[in-house]
Amino acid sequence: MKASQASIGGLVQPWNGKARSGDPYAALVSFLAVRAFYFLSQDKNPGRLFFFLSEALGDLLEMPIGPLGDFKKKRIKKALLQRLDAIPAHPAIYGPLAINIEWLGERLKLRDVEKAILGLGALVQQYSILDGLFSYLCDIPAPQLENLIAFMLGKSRQDVRVALAPSAALPSARLVKCRGDYAITLPEHLTNLLLQRHRKPEDLFRTFYGKPPAATLTLADFSHLGADLSLLQNILRQSVKTGRVGVNVLLYGAPGTGKTELARVLAAELGCELHEVKITDEDGDPLSGPDRLGAYAVMQKTLQRQKRTLALFDEIEDVFPSPSLWSFLGGKQETRNKAWTNRLLEENPLPAIWIANAIDGVDPAYRRRFTWEMELEAPPKAVRRRIFARHLGKLPVTPEWIDTAARDPHLVPGYIERAARVLELVHTQDPQENANVLDQMLRNGRKVAKQSNKLPEHYNLSYINADHDLQEIVRGVEQHGEIRMLFYGVPGTGKTAFARYLAEHLDRPLKMYTAADILGPLVGETEQKIAQMFAETDQDSILFLDEVDSILQNRANADRHWEVTQVNELLQRMEQHPGVMICATNRKEGLDPAVLRRFDLQVEFRPLTLDQRVQLIAATLKTMGVDNGTDEEQVAIREAAKRMEGLAPGDVAVLVRRHRFRPFAYRSVVMGYLEKIFRDKSRDKFRKIGF
Numbered sequence: 001m002k003a004s005q006a007s008i009g010g011l012v013q014p015w016n017g018k019a020r021s022g023d024p025y026a027a028l029v030s031f032l033a034v035r036a037f038y039f040l041s042q043d044k045n046p047g048r049l050f051f052f053l054s055e056a057l058g059d060l061l062e063m064p065i066g067p068l069g070d071f072k073k074k075r076i077k078k079a080l081l082q083r084l085d086a087i088p089a090h091p092a093i094y095g096p097l098a099i100n101i102e103w104l105g106e107r108l109k110l111r112d113v114e115k116a117i118l119g120l121g122a123l124v125q126q127y128s129i130l131d132g133l134f135s136y137l138c139d140i141p142a143p144q145l146e147n148l149i150a151f152m153l154g155k156s157r158q159d160v161r162v163a164l165a166p167s168a169a170l171p172s173a174r175l176v177k178c179r180g181d182y183a184i185t186l187p188e189h190l191t192n193l194l195l196q197r198h199r200k201p202e203d204l205f206r207t208f209y210g211k212p213p214a215a216t217l218t219l220a221d222f223s224h225l226g227a228d229l230s231l232l233q234n235i236l237r238q239s240v241k242t243g244r245v246g247v248n249v250l251l252y253g254a255p256g257t258g259k260t261e262l263a264r265v266l267a268a269e270l271g272c273e274l275h276e277v278k279i280t281d282e283d284g285d286p287l288s289g290p291d292r293l294g295a296y297a298v299m300q301k302t303l304q305r306q307k308r309t310l311a312l313f314d315e316i317e318d319v320f321p322s323p324s325l326w327s328f329l330g331g332k333q334e335t336r337n338k339a340w341t342n343r344l345l346e347e348n349p350l351p352a353i354w355i356a357n358a359i360d361g362v363d364p365a366y367r368r369r370f371t372w373e374m375e376l377e378a379p380p381k382a383v384r385r386r387i388f389a390r391h392l393g394k395l396p397v398t399p400e401w402i403d404t405a406a407r408d409p410h411l412v413p414g415y416i417e418r419a420a421r422v423l424e425l426v427h428t429q430d431p432q433e434n435a436n437v438l439d440q441m442l443r444n445g446r447k448v449a450k451q452s453n454k455l456p457e458h459y460n461l462s463y464i465n466a467d468h469d470l471q472e473i474v475r476g477v478e479q480h481g482e483i484r485m486l487f488y489g490v491p492g493t494g495k496t497a498f499a500r501y502l503a504e505h506l507d508r509p510l511k512m513y514t515a516a517d518i519l520g521p522l523v524g525e526t527e528q529k530i531a532q533m534f535a536e537t538d539q540d541s542i543l544f545l546d547e548v549d550s551i552l553q554n555r556a557n558a559d560r561h562w563e564v565t566q567v568n569e570l571l572q573r574m575e576q577h578p579g580v581m582i583c584a585t586n587r588k589e590g591l592d593p594a595v596l597r598r599f600d601l602q603v604e605f606r607p608l609t610l611d612q613r614v615q616l617i618a619a620t621l622k623t624m625g626v627d628n629g630t631d632e633e634q635v636a637i638r639e640a641a642k643r644m645e646g647l648a649p650g651d652v653a654v655l656v657r658r659h660r661f662r663p664f665a666y667r668s669v670v671m672g673y674l675e676k677i678f679r680d681k682s683r684d685k686f687r688k689i690g691f
Contacts, residue, residue, distance in 0.1 A: 038084050061079045095195075110170075117163055174293060175298070211273065216390075217262075251355050252357065252375055255414060271308060274309075275311055276313075276314065279292070296344065310350065311350045320356075398435065463494075464493070465612060484577075484582075486583050486602045487584040491648070495605050498605075511541050513543075515547035517533075526569075530573055548583040549591055552595045610638075613641035626666060640675065644678045646681075
């Protein structure tokens with residue numbers, strides 16, 4: 001079959017040639033790779049592609065790829081054409097991928113071209129040769145990418161272009177993304193899902209959404225909500241009865257006030273099935289905000305014909321972010337993503353309940369689209385006592401203790417339920433001992449836990465280029481215990497990581513804040529948050545304030561009085577703080593001059609030196625398992641490091657995270673991707689921010 005005639009239709013198994021034993025997809029992957037390389041070899045100068053993927057191309061063609069002269073390029077193109085013409089195509093790939101895509105396609109009403117793109121995306125994530133190829137292609141123009149995918153799949157470019165449009169089924173459900181660091185990509189959890197074997201379609205969709213546990217409270221436990229609760233019931237009841245589109249309810253309030261439990265209670269009272277968007281994947285790893293919105297879109301499409309059904313979306317803070325700090329300073333949000341999210345809130349066939357701990361950070365443009373908002377506060381004493389009595393049941397706790405505990409207004413339903421679970425595990429027959437356990441547990445529950453400050457894996461001070469001896473700083477803080485330091489330098493040079501290292505080495509809690517945590521839109525709000533930050537940080541903790549230039553701006557440039565008062569407030573609190581405080585900034589020149597005098601030590605973090613770049617790259621390749629330890633490789637690493645003057649540890653950290661997400665198989669692909677990260681960063685330095 002000639003190259004121009006080869007087609008894989010929807011999903012077919014091409015070429016029963018060389019394949020890994022037991023691998024149902026290896027032949028298809030080889031087929032797709034050959035077609036991709038052949039298509040791209042028609043470029044006027046394919047040498048850079050051949051060089052970038054020389055190892056993968058050599059494996060594919062079973063020929064060594066050395067220095068690329070014009071003669072060698074012609075040989076490669078000829079070998080690709082011969083291999084392409086020798087590959088027949090015959091139907092139906094084997095294994096779970098085809099079955100799962102058919103199930104998904106049936107529920108989402110996908111066309112053949114969309115199912116083929118979904119299969120291609122899964123194979124790109126799974127196989128190094130396709131992964132490296134599409135990583136290389138991430139910057140090509142959209143029309144060329146559409147032509148390539150169409151050629152690989154044997155489809156028309158028009159069909160591919162329509163399938164990849166933002167409003168089409170796959171992109172709108174966040175099942176396929178066609179840009180970013182990869183020309184085509186799927187969420188990692190979706191790739192794993194499609195390649196696994198499932199007994200029935202319901203098992204496949206259970207990874208997107210599922211039924212939450214039954215309610216443990218009753219409607220009477222929310223009687224303090226009064227008329228608001230009655231109105232909420234009527235809204236949901238009528239929307240279920242009439243099939244009204246675009247009904248969305250927002251429940252918000254402090255953690256533990258019973259928001260999720262209320263959603264379960266309402267579903268039970270209305271006789272509805274409740275389906276909840278998953279927060280984690282099958283491995284327990286958290287799903288990103290966009291991935292969860294995609295799962296929500298899948299849930300709405302697959303359950304839209306199911307009667308008496310409600311949708312639940314918990315923890316929406318990472319899904320409906322406020323305009324970022326850049327937007328606060330004059331930047332703009334991505335219009336396409338915002339428009340897509342707005343459609344989700346306007347066109348959902350199933351009534352949806354959305355839950356948040358706080359909504360002051362939710363963009364008002366999203367909030368306007370909610371049908372009804374309701375805040376849940378801590379229930380009154382009588383309700384708290386009733387919840388305590390129900391959860392503790394027949395456990396040996398005195399009624400007097402329950403009366404005393406119920407007086408505490410901070411004890412919300414979530415804390416009460418958690419306390420009861422602890423007592424079920426450790427209770428004795430002594431009511432007083434049980435009371436002591438409960439008291440201790442509830443005291444701990446009232447404390448606000450700060451974010452985890454885990455040190456990056458394989459952290460090493462030798463890869464930090466600072467103008468002070470960092471080990472001397474550690475010893476100095478250890479001896480004296482009170483210091484104010486300013487860490488400054490370009491992004492990614494290790495300022496935050498060293499603060500974590502310092503806290504871990506000294507075995508002290510690290511309280512981390514950013515400008516976004518402190519800046520408030522109302523006059524006086526920023527000063528209140530500054531005071532609260534210091535109140536939450538005791539003498540034994542290390543206080544780390546990032547993006548401090550957004551708060552401590554030069555007062556000489558201030559246009560409004562509150563810009564001066566917030567600087568004054570922070571300076572005053574800094575002087576009074578008795579412990580270790582670290583401020584970090586990428587823009588030291590933007591700080592108020594009086595601020596600099598408050599710091600006992602100013603440490604500049606710089607990009608890596610040449611020797612540091614070489615050592616860090618070599619160590620990273622070794623950790624990834626793609627180095628061969630030859631002298632030739634060391635020379636290549638040093639030459640590449642010379643081209644990346646300005647590389648920072650944070651750039652390599654991006655590479656490591658990418659490897660953890662989708663492992664590299666070839667050293668050349670790793671180096672090419674690192675150079676791309678560096679080039680992108682270099683371009684961003686000259687890009688206007690938007691203010």
